[in-house]
Amino acid sequence: MATRPARNRSQLPSCYYEGYLEKRSFKDKTSRKLWTSLCGDTLFFYNEKRDTTYVEKLELSGLLSVTDDGTQDRNLDAARLNLKMKDEMIKFTAPTAEARELWKGYIRSVTELSVPSSLNLLPGQIHMLQEAVEREKERKKKTSPPPVSSSPYITLQADMPACYHTVSRIEAEMLLEREVKRGNLLLRPGSNGNFALTTMQNHDGSIFKHYRVNRKHTGGFEIDVENPVLCATLYDVINYFVERTDRYLIPLIMEEAYEKKISYIQSDEENGEKSVQQASTNLIPPNLPARPVLPRIPAPEPAPEPVEEEDSCLYEIIEKEKEMDSSASPPSEPDKKAQKKPIMPPIPAPRKISLLPSPPSSASSIKNEPKMGNLVDPLAQTISELKQKLEGKAKCGD
Structure with a gap:
């Protein structure tokens, strides 16, 4: 089977x-x-080759996989393939194995927008698949809606009219014919x-009827x-x-229907029968409990500043002195005055040094008298004088 130019069908995409x-x-x-x-990414089926009106179509957007079918056919030259869709499995039989490979190649190339590598085809046939991929890419660029951010006048998808649908010309006609009760534009x-x-x-x-709506650069x-x-x-x-x-x-606004009543399925415990029940719509919302009042938590006292180990002993001594001062009786006024005066050590009396030698004394006193060179210790001199006086009083008593 060889490809041939597409028939002149203005309402169909490019035929591959x-x-x-x-x-x-x-x-x-x-x-x-x-x-x-195979026009665009859709398979159109006709009863005969010369027909201009198709009897059904198959959109390949929901295609999951294309695989060979090894089931034997009564025609020994025929070859089967399976198309697994999202909701069904469709079986096809091609006249030859070569035709099956070409159908697999074109279907996968159009849906994946790339030529699969696992095909048993000639270089010229691979080149034809590459051309189909490029044409399909260009077609999808033209039929796809422009990005919302590209227009300074349409900033959000919600700004589009509700009757806007991302469909091609032929798909728009089919949609209007199918949903004629909802709208016709x-x-x-x-x-x-x-x-x-x-x-x-x-x-x-x-x-x-189809009308062109052009975007103006000036707005x-x-x-x-x-x-x-x-x-x-x-x-x-639209207006x-x-x-x-x-x-x-x-x-044409495709709004889905919404339920107006709340219903649920209830099962009878005795006989196990299930029935649909309608929920009451006059339900009073429950009263929310009063918000509990949380007790006030006092702020924690600041922690005392840490005392260094070197000053810990001094700190204890100061605290003990404070306790002793608070427990003791208050001092009298003279004591207070005395406390105010600083305590000074006693000043010793000046020593008198005599440069003259002491009078002669007894041998014992002379022996006990210390000598310091030419100077005589005044204390030793005083002691010797006292001893002489005591000896004189003792003689008089006798």
């Missing part, structure tokens, strides 16, 4: 590979041989960082119609379409 595949899933009772086109990403607006009307079938947006319309914000763009069509166009 086409061919017949037998498709079978859990929903299909029997295998169906369908013409399959949506805003989507455009090319070159701009926006596009898609509408759907019913007139003997679904009629889709605001412009609806690219015959007479361009300037709008300050994207909200003004312009709604008001100009007498509110026939309704923005």
Whole structure:
């Protein structure tokens, strides 16, 4: 199977590979041989090769893996492969083993945006896969919404209108057709960082219209119609379409439904039957207990300053003296005066030194009298005089 140029389908992305595949899933009772086109990251299935309207499609964004299937087929040349999606397993049968390798290569290259290395292909086929990867990268750059921070007029995602959906042109049409009860107008990403607006009307079938909304460098947006319309914000763009069509166009807002009542499942202890019960909505909230008053905790006293070991003995002596002074009786006035006077040591009387020799005395007194060179000790002289007087009184008594 060889690739061929994509058919002229303006609503489909770029076609990378086409061919017949037998498709079978859990929903299909029997295998169906369908013409399959890989356009962008989506597989489109047609009943015949010449058909221009596809019967179903498979988005590969939820692809988990692509593996070979070794199950034997009645056609000995056929080769099977399995596509594991998030919610189902889809089995395909390719006409040849080479076709299976090419389908695996294109599917993985488009979803992973890189050419896998574990493929049994020729260099020319590898080059074709590389070209498909580059084209897919460029396509995703154009269809992806511009970063929010790139616009000075849209600072947050919440500033986007609620009918803004990140879908392509064909996906927008399918979304509007599926959600016709919710709205028939949506805003989507455009090319070159701009926006596009898609509408759907019913007139003997679904009629889709697409409008370009350009971003102005000077600020605001412009609806690219015959007479361009300037709008300050994207909200003004939506309001312009709604008001100009007498509110026939309704923005498509995908809001999920929310429950209005609180319910729960209760099980009967006797028979084990379960039933849905509705919670009462007139419940009175419980009263919160009074806030306890915490007792005041006194501030801790400051710790005494540490006393150095050298001054500890002196500190004890001072404290003892203070206790003794406080316990003793108060002194009298004279004592107080005496205490005020400083205690001085007694001053000795000046010594009298006589340079004359002492009179002769007895031999015993002379022997006991100390001599200090030519000078006589005055104390020894006084002692000798007293001894003479005592000896004289003793003689008179006799």
